[in-house]
Amino acid sequence: MRGGATETKVHYKGNGEDFLVFVDSKEDYNKWVSDKSTPLAQVVSGFEVFTTHSHGTQGRYETASKSTLENEFGSKNPEDAIKQILEKGTLQESTMAERQGRRNDSNGEFLGR
Numbered sequence: 001m002r003g004g005a006t007e008t009k010v011h012y013k014g015n016g017e018d019f020l021v022f023v024d025s026k027e028d029y030n031k032w033v034s035d036k037s038t039p040l041a042q043v044v045s046g047f048e049v050f051t052t053h054s055h056g057t058q059g060r061y062e063t064a065s066k067s068t069l070e071n072e073f074g075s076k077n078p079e080d081a082i083k084q085i086l087e088k089g090t091l092q093e094s095t096m097a098e099r100q101g102r103r104n105d106s107n108g109e110f111l112g113r
Helices: 026-034 066-073 078-088
Strands: 006-013 018-022 090-095
Touching (some): 006 026, 006 078, 018 078, 026 090, 066 078
Antiparallel strands (some): 006 018
16 A cells, blocks of 8 residues: 555444454545445455454454355355444554655765765
């Protein structure tokens, strides 16, 4: 993710795992919550459910297996799990820090040093 970009995700604490779904924006998510006729394709960044193996929203994101989805949500279908995560989870936004320091030493005053 580029510096300065906003990452918007919905976190759901399951029975044994933490689940994440990335959404396009807070506004799209809120629109879907108030009007379920809004197509999911206009809300989610991709039809994938991620798990962090009980590390909350931190840690390494891994795609949840079909058996994990079935154990937690009663369905192997990621779309069913996504709907439940969006309904029961909590929205979280974070902004990545801008890159600090020199960006391209081959230009400008650093050339030839």
